[in-house]
Amino acid sequence: MDDDSCQTPLTTTTHNFTPGPSGQSFLSVQHPLVYLYLCLSQMFRNLLTVSRPSFINLVSRMSAQACRDNNMIFRQLFDRESCTYTYLLADNTTKEAVLIDPVIELAERDAKLVQELGLNLKYVMNTHMHADHITGTGLLKKLVPGCKSLIAKMSGAKADIHVEHGDKVTFGEHHLEVRGTPGHTSGCITYVSHSHKMAFTGDALLVRGCGRTDFQEGSPDTLYHSVHSQILSLPSEFILYPAHDYKGQTATTVAEEKQFNPRLTKNKEEFNDIMNNLGLAYPKKIDVSLPANKVCGLHDLPEDLAAKFN
Template sequence: MIFRQLFDSVSGTYSYLLASRRGGEALIIDPVLEKVDRYLQLVRELDLRLVKAVDTHLHADHITGLGALRDQTHCITVMGEQTKADVVSMRLADGDKLTVEGLALDVIYTPGHTDDSYSFVLPDRVFTGDTLLIRGTGRTDFQNGDPRQQYESIFGRLLKLPDQTLVYPAHDYKGETVSTIGEERAFNPRLQVKSVEDYIEIMTSLKLANPKMMDVAVPANMKVGLHQDEIAARGWAVTAREALALVGSPDVALVDLRERAEQDRRGVIPGALHVPYPTLPETIAPGGILHELARATGKRLVFYCAFGERSAMAVEAAQDAGLASARHIEGGIDAWSRAGGALTR
C-alpha cells in the first residue's frame, strides 16, 4: 500500500493519500484547498490516478480541497450521508465500504464533534477525523456537536478496535503524527473518565473560542457542488421528469455510474446498464463499449448517478469524445425518486 501523511501548518490539518500500486487508483482524506497543487504534484510523481476525495466531516477551520480536486481530476467527492454540503457525489453510511482498487476501508459513523463525522478503518489503522485526536478529542460545541454522542462514538466504536490499531486524526497542534488505540485508551486525558456524565462535564466546560476560519470555511464547505445548471445550459441535461419518458425507449441507453453498493442501497432504474464512473474514460473512447454502442446503434446515452455530480462530469467527457447525443439526468437518483420514478433491486 502507498500511504502518505500530509500536513497543513496553518490549520493544523492532516491529509492522507492512499493507493494500491496495481492500477494506480488513489483516494485522499481531508484535503485542504491551499495544498491542492502539492497533492496533485505528489499524485503525478507516484504515477497515481486520484479517484476519490473524502472529507471526514464538514470542516470549520479550513476550506476543503474537495471541489478543486474534483474540478482538476474529475474524481468522486465523498462524505457521510448526513452532510449539509450542497452536492457531494457519493454519500456513505455506517457499515459501508470506501473503496478504490486494492483497498477497502470500513465506514463508521462517529458523530459528536459534528453530526456528520465519520471514521474510516483499515485492518491496521483508523482515520478518525476530529472525533478522536492524539491525547485529545474534537470539541462538541458547534455544528450540532454532542458530547454524549461523541462519548458513544469513542467508547462504543473506536475503542473497540484492537489496541495496536494506528490512529491517524485530521488535526494535531502539538507536532504529534500518529498514535494507537491502546495509547489513547491509556494516556488520553479526556478518556480517563468513569462515566458519560464525567465526559460531558469535561467537554461542556472547555469554553473554547470559535475557529478563526469558521465564518468563512463553513459556508464555503457547504458549497462544493458542481454547477449542474451550467451543464443544463449547454443542453446536455434532462430533468428527472423528462427522464421518466425515456425508460424503455429503443433509442436510449440509460447508464448507471454508481458503485454496486450504492445500487444495492437505493435500487436502479429498470433496464439501465452498469458502468462504474472510474471506468468511464475507456468506455467512451473509440473502441470502448459505450462509444461503440452509441456509434453502431445510434442509441442516445443518458448517464445518471446518485445526485447528478458524476453524471454531469460524464456527459461533459462524452461530449468531448464526440458523443454529441449524450445527456445526463440532473439531480441523479435523488431527483428521480422525488419525481416518482420506478426503481428495481
Template sequence: MLFRQLFDLDTCSYTYLVADAGTKVAALIDPVLEQVERDLKLLNELGLTLKFCLETHIHADHVTGTGKLRSLTECEGIVPENAHAACADRYLSHGDVLMVGDIKISAIETNGHTDSHMAYLVNDTHVLTGDALFIRGCGRTDFQSGDAGTLYDRVTQRLFTLPDDTLVYPAHDYRGQTVSTIGEEKQWNPRFVGKTRAAFIQFMNALDLPDPKKMMEAVPANEQCGRIDMTARSHPI
C-alpha cells in the same frame, strides 16, 4: 498499500493519501484547498490516478480542496451521510465499504464533534479518526450540532473497540504528534481515561474555546465542496 500523511501548517490539518500500489488508484482524505498543488504534484510523481476525495466531516477550520481536485481530475467527492453538502457525488453510511483498487476503506459513523462525521478504517490497520479522536485529545462539541454524549459513545463503543494495535491518524494535531494507536489512546487519552459519560459531558461543556479563525468562511464553502461565497465572509453562520 501506499499511505502518506500530509500537513497544512496554517490550520494544523492532516490530509491522507491512500493508494493501491498495484492499480495506482488513489484517494485523498480531508484535502485542503491551499494544498491542492502539493497534492497533485505528489499524485503525479507517484504515477497515481485520483479516484476519490473523502471528507470526515464538514470542516470549520479550513476550506476543502475537493471541489478543485474534482474539476482537475474528475474524482468523486464523498461525504458522510446527512452532511449538508448537496454538491457531493456520494454519501457514505455507517458500515459502507469503499474500494480503492484492492484497498478497503470502511466507514465508521463517529458523530459528536458534528452531527455528521465518519472515521475511515483502512485495510483494518489504519483508522483516520477525523476530529472524533485526536492524539491525547478529541474534537470540540460546541458548534455544528455537536453533542458531547454522542462523541463519548462513538469513541468508546466504536473506536476503542478496534484492536489495540490499530494505528490512529487524526485530522489535526497542534503539538507536533503524527500517529498513535487505539491501545495508547485507551490508556493515556486524558479526555476519556477514568471519565464516566457524565463527567466527559461536563468537561466538554465547560470548555471555553474561541471559534476557529476560518469558521465564517469554511463552513459555507465546505457545504459547497470548497466553493467560497464571498458573502459568507461578512455574515454570521
C-alpha cells in the same frame, strides 16, 4: 527517499534503521515472522532512547512502510496553518487512490503528488464538514479530472457520493470501512483499514484529546459513545491518524488512547463536564469555511466566498 530511511511529515529528520539479514533493511525482510520480530525489536530499542513524540513519529513511519510492503502506498501530509493532516492512500498495482481531508491552499501540492506517483485519484474524501479550513475537494476535482467527492450523508454537505455507517470505499484491492462517529459534528465518520490495522478518525478522536462539541450539532454524549463503540473498540494495536494535531504528534494507537487520553478515560459524566466547560473561541474561519464546505464537494469556491477568503 532511500529504502532504509524515512522522514516525518513535520521535520526533515532522517531515521536510519538497523540492517537486517544479508544487508537488508529490517523493514524489507519478507518472511512475516522475521519481519514481526525485527519490527518489535526495533520499536522497543527506540522506545528506550527517544521521546514519546519521536516514538509516535517512528510508529507512523513504520506504518507507512508496512503499507508499501502490503501493496498500499501511504502518505501523511500536513498544513501548518490549520494543523490539518491530509492522507493519500493508493493501491500500488492498480494505482487507484483516495485522498482524505484535503485543504484548499494545498490542493495543488496534493494534485502534483498524485501526478508524480502516477496515481488515478478515485475519491477525494472528508471525515466531516470542517469549520477551521476550506476543503480542497472542489478544487481537486478541477485539478484532477475524473475524481469524485465523498462525504457522509449526515454532514449535510454536497458531494458526488454520500456514504453511511457500514459502507465500504474501495480503491484497487483495498477498501476502507465507514464508521459513523458523530459528536464533534453530526456528520463525522471514521475510515478504517482492517487489513492494515489503521483508522482515520477525523476530529472525533485526536492524539490525547477529541474534537469540541459546542457547534454543528455536536454532543458530548454522542461523541463519548461514538469513540468508545466505534474507535476504541478496535484492536489495541490499530494505529489512529487524526485530522489535526497542534503539538507535532503524527499518530497514536487504540491502546494508548484507552490508557492515556485525559478526556476519554473519564466516565461519561466527567467527560460531559469537561466538554461543556472548555470555553474555546470559535474557529477563525468558521463563517467562511462552513458555507464553502457545504458546496465545495461539487464546485470550486464560489466567487462571493472567495472574495471573503482572500
